[in-house]
Amino acid sequence: xxxxxxxxxxxxxxxxxxxxxxxxxxxxxxxxxxVSRIGHDVYNLTIVINCYCHLNQMGFSLSVLGKxxxxxxxxxxxxxxxxxxxxxxxxxxxxxxxxxxxxxAGDNCQPNVVTYGTLVKGxxxxxxxxxxxxxxxxxxxxxCKPDLVVYNTIIDSLCKDTLVDDALNLFSEMMxxxxxxxxxxxxxxIHGVCKLGEWKEATRLLNEIVSKNIFPNVxxxxxxxxxxxxxxxxxxxxxxxxxxxxxDIDPNAVxxxxxxxxxxxxxxxxxAQNVFELMxxxxxxxxxxxxxxxxxGYCKLKKIDEAMMLFLDMSHxxxxxxxxxxxxxxxxxxxxxxxxxxxxxFSEMQACGQLPNVRTYSILLDGLCKNQQLSRAMxxxxxxxxxxxxxxxxxxxxxxxxxxxxxxxxxxxxxxxxLSSKGLRPDVRTYDxxxxxxxxxxxxxxxxxxxxxxxxxxxxxxxxTYNTIIxxxxxxxxxxxxxxxxxxxxxxxFSADASTTELIxxxxxxxxx
DNA sequence: TTAGGGTTAG
Numbered sequence: 001x002x003x004x005x006x007x008x009x010x011x012x013x014x015x016x017x018x019x020x021x022x023x024x025x026x027x028x029x030x031x032x033x034x035v036s037r038i039g040h041d042v043y044n045l046t047i048v049i050n051c052y053c054h055l056n057q058m059g060f061s062l063s064v065l066g067k068x069x070x071x072x073x074x075x076x077x078x079x080x081x082x083x084x085x086x087x088x089x090x091x092x093x094x095x096x097x098x099x100x101x102x103x104x105a106g107d108n109c110q111p112n113v114v115t116y117g118t119l120v121k122g123x124x125x126x127x128x129x130x131x132x133x134x135x136x137x138x139x140x141x142x143x144c145k146p147d148l149v150v151y152n153t154i155i156d157s158l159c160k161d162t163l164v165d166d167a168l169n170l171f172s173e174m175m176x177x178x179x180x181x182x183x184x185x186x187x188x189x190i191h192g193v194c195k196l197g198e199w200k201e202a203t204r205l206l207n208e209i210v211s212k213n214i215f216p217n218v219x220x221x222x223x224x225x226x227x228x229x230x231x232x233x234x235x236x237x238x239x240x241x242x243x244x245x246x247x248d249i250d251p252n253a254v255x256x257x258x259x260x261x262x263x264x265x266x267x268x269x270x271x272a273q274n275v276f277e278l279m280x281x282x283x284x285x286x287x288x289x290x291x292x293x294x295x296x297g298y299c300k301l302k303k304i305d306e307a308m309m310l311f312l313d314m315s316h317x318x319x320x321x322x323x324x325x326x327x328x329x330x331x332x333x334x335x336x337x338x339x340x341x342x343x344x345x346f347s348e349m350q351a352c353g354q355l356p357n358v359r360t361y362s363i364l365l366d367g368l369c370k371n372q373q374l375s376r377a378m379x380x381x382x383x384x385x386x387x388x389x390x391x392x393x394x395x396x397x398x399x400x401x402x403x404x405x406x407x408x409x410x411x412x413x414x415x416x417x418x419l420s421s422k423g424l425r426p427d428v429r430t431y432d433x434x435x436x437x438x439x440x441x442x443x444x445x446x447x448x449x450x451x452x453x454x455x456x457x458x459x460x461x462x463x464x465t466y467n468t469i470i471x472x473x474x475x476x477x478x479x480x481x482x483x484x485x486x487x488x489x490x491x492x493x494f495s496a497d498a499s500t501t502e503l504i505x506x507x508x509x510x511x512x513x
Numbered sequence: 514t515t516a517g518g519g520t521t522a523g
């Protein structure tokens with residue numbers, strides 16, 4: 001008989017597997033080995049709670065918490081922090097706050113700097129930088145002072161929102177308090193300035209980091225590679241990769257995937273494929289995101305069969321396609337007019353356990369509407385409503401556009417008027433679609449009313465709106481009104497796009513003849 | 514021995 005592992009040894013294994021982020025493996029170990037046989041303690045129960053949190057299974061986390069009380073154990077501050085983090089990951093801020101309040105009200109488990117750090121991250125994740133900074137100020141007044149992690153969390157969030165000046169102010173403030181920045185602080189700042197296209201400032205920060213003997217790492221360089229690629233500067237990005245290799249910093253899946261995306265964005269699919277193959281040659285470097293990126297590149301070029309080959313290839317490699325993968329391919333089939341293939345893949349996705357989200361449905365609706373299958377689109381819309389999914393304005397925009405293009409302006413108008421009863425507000429795109437539909441139906445004066453209404457409702461028209469309505473007036477041979485609108489558009493700082501320009505040129509040349 | 518911070522896809 002094999003000796004029974006002691007609780008210490010068992011916990012060590014559990015800890016190591018958790019560190020590798022193999023959460024399901026930890027849970028199956030916990031269930032298979034029967035902790036009741038080995039012994040529960042605060043450590044192993046907290047690890048299991050954490051794993052359920054990362055798998056977005058808070059229900060199970062709570063049942064493990066119940067186990068504490070059954071066996072007479074007291075959860076500690078780490079257990080509570082883990083639960084707060086789990087709730088925040090599931091976007092359940094009220095429950096997270098509930099635990100925090102219980103900690104404050106209790107005697108033996110007061111919040112520590114990690115508790116506050118977790119809450120700060122929660123605010124940042126919801127885009128609420130203001131609340132995050134308020135909590136930072138509260139910490140400064142209390143016993144539990146903010147540390148580097150708290151500052152880094154907020155600095156990063158500000159940089160992501162391109163509020164780099166605010167981030168730099170916080171950065172100076174932090175240093176005045178004697179908290180030295182690390183490579184994470186600088187990586188966030190570099191990311192922020194790169195997003196603004198301030199390459200000189202990025203170089204200055206890189207020099208500063210080196211002068212402080214802080215070494216830029218794979219994260220720092222990947223940020224540079226990615227932002228250069230997003231700006232279309234793939235050649236420069238390749239140069240950064242070269243620099244990394246010279247400095248003995250190995251580019252990882254993220255670095256190379258950014259390059260793949262950079263080439264895809266420029267339509268250079270061959271070069272994207274080359275980088276992808278380089279990744280494949282490096283063994284286990286390719287992940288689901290890398291496949292999705294290249295699949296997306298092929299779909300954008302309407303090369304859906306090549307995209308499907310990659311999809312099959314990833315399954316053969318044991319990688320599980322996610323909702324993003326299916327959405328990309330569904331969109332590709334829809335844009336290629338292959339609705340039957342899209343329907344087949346949609347069934348396959350559900351059979352594989354990948355849950356369709358609002359985006360999946362919007363892609364399917366768009367495919368149906370753009371392929372003259374309006375009645376099926378309306379039927380699908382009914383199914384989406386029945387599922388009680390969080391229907392957004394994008395879904396309505398697709399349907400309204402489908403109705404307009406099919407000449408059903410009355411139904412489009414009804415749907416538009418019913419938006420507020422659904423708790424939704426039309427956006428610029430909604431107005432543009434309605435204006436275009438009304439112009440197609442020859443109802444230009446009503447289109448003009450929409451143009452005025454959008455301004456009044458706090459949704460000012462943009463360049464696209466003016467182009468749409470100007471084209472509408474020209475098509476309806478109301479040239480004098482078109483000319484007035486062209487002047488207004490120019491005065492507002494917008495310009496005519498290629499297709500509007502062509503129409504204007506035709507109009508003027510006819511006038512001359 | 515477990516909890517909070519930085520990089521990739523619509």
